Amino acid sequence: MAARVKNRVDRRTMGRLRLVSQRLVPLPAVPPAPGVSGSVAGTVRWMTAMQAQDLQAAIWAVGARVPGAGLSDVRSALDSGAVVRSWPMRGTLHFVAPEDLHWMLDLTAERLTKSIAARHRELGITWADIEKCRDLALEQVDGGGAASRAELFQVFDAAGQPTEGQRGIHILGTLCRHGWLVQGPLAGNQQLMVGFEDWIPESRKLERQEAIAAFLLRYFRSHGPATVRDFAWWTQIPLIEVRAAFEDVKGQLVELEFEGTSYWLSGETASLLDSGAPGQRSLLLLPGFDEFVLGYTDRSLVLAPEHANKIVPGGNGVFKKTLVAGGGVIGTWAVEGKGPRAAVVPELFDDARPLGPAAGAAFDRAARSYLKFLNT
Numbered sequence: 001m002a003a004r005v006k007n008r009v010d011r012r013t014m015g016r017l018r019l020v021s022q023r024l025v026p027l028p029a030v031p032p033a034p035g036v037s038g039s040v041a042g043t044v045r046w047m048t049a050m051q052a053q054d055l056q057a058a059i060w061a062v063g064a065r066v067p068g069a070g071l072s073d074v075r076s077a078l079d080s081g082a083v084v085r086s087w088p089m090r091g092t093l094h095f096v097a098p099e100d101l102h103w104m105l106d107l108t109a110e111r112l113t114k115s116i117a118a119r120h121r122e123l124g125i126t127w128a129d130i131e132k133c134r135d136l137a138l139e140q141v142d143g144g145g146a147a148s149r150a151e152l153f154q155v156f157d158a159a160g161q162p163t164e165g166q167r168g169i170h171i172l173g174t175l176c177r178h179g180w181l182v183q184g185p186l187a188g189n190q191q192l193m194v195g196f197e198d199w200i201p202e203s204r205k206l207e208r209q210e211a212i213a214a215f216l217l218r219y220f221r222s223h224g225p226a227t228v229r230d231f232a233w234w235t236q237i238p239l240i241e242v243r244a245a246f247e248d249v250k251g252q253l254v255e256l257e258f259e260g261t262s263y264w265l266s267g268e269t270a271s272l273l274d275s276g277a278p279g280q281r282s283l284l285l286l287p288g289f290d291e292f293v294l295g296y297t298d299r300s301l302v303l304a305p306e307h308a309n310k311i312v313p314g315g316n317g318v319f320k321k322t323l324v325a326g327g328g329v330i331g332t333w334a335v336e337g338k339g340p341r342a343a344v345v346p347e348l349f350d351d352a353r354p355l356g357p358a359a360g361a362a363f364d365r366a367a368r369s370y371l372k373f374l375n376t
Helices: 011-021 040-047 055-063 071-080 098-115 117-123 127-140 149-158 167-177 208-223 228-235 239-246 267-274 305-311 357-374
Strands: 003-005 084-089 092-096 181-187 190-195 254-258 261-265 283-286 322-325 328-336 343-348
Touching: 011 208, 011 261, 011 267, 011 328, 040 055, 040 071, 040 092, 055 071, 055 092, 055 357, 071 181, 084 098, 084 167, 084 181, 092 098, 098 117, 098 167, 098 208, 117 167, 127 149, 127 167, 149 167, 149 190, 167 181, 208 228, 208 239, 208 261, 228 239, 254 267, 283 357, 305 328, 322 343, 343 357
Parallel strands: 003 254
Antiparallel strands: 084 092, 181 190, 254 261, 283 322, 322 328, 328 343
């Protein structure tokens, strides 16, 4: 039976608990577990999956969770394959640990393929086309080689598989979702395509319900407090399957009721309610598309609905950088200038309530940390 917490909490406390779960503020008196957090690869593994369609934003999302890490550390993890970037769910690029990608794809690829079947018909993509492009791509990267997207598109075009419009990227995405290709080392700010089995020689294999249960447990530990519906939205795994698998792991989690809804989190994070969730004075500069905002179907715990349009202007799907204070989003931020003259500038939701002296000093420290990350 799952433990249940009866503490009275408010929205900022819920937000701070998420900061702890997401490793954005440290868990007091608990040293990082080996291979789980405290390193680039360990942090991605802890987070389970990190939204990464904007590569530079995703790199800082990792950096914000690894004290002392620099841009070069995250790039090195991608270059070595310690962290991989693919489409494990929602048709959206994420960072994941290499040993997790295969079983994630097994869970989600078929459903996504069905959901985009109509679009593939519009683009004139048949399964025979996919198989032909698979063979061409694997020949191109045979023996541990790598190829850029442009190079693969040239090969496809030359073989009578046009790539104009979105046809090429849909073909590549399908080859990655089915475990034939994966994005590998960086070439500038683009990733080269490599053979999946060459780049990830060892992959975990899990039965479906076992995989969903493992996914659930890791999500609630790294994103809690969160709801079962949050997880179902996050992965796009059918809710009926999620609820069945949840019964296998709920005993390892703690239930926290807030405003009539059951939220779930790890016992380690829930124990902080007795002494007060840390991070009350924290001030963080998070990238656009960060899991702290995007990792949930209901974002109102940390982002007031009246300000949502300031994060995603016009609902265009492009999330701006967020300024997070004490567990809640209070504004956005931007970088002005380049090189030595670069400066981080806050854009608060409420101009009538500027940052006080303590918060201003915290902002300056966070800005220096971010700029140092970019140059390390």
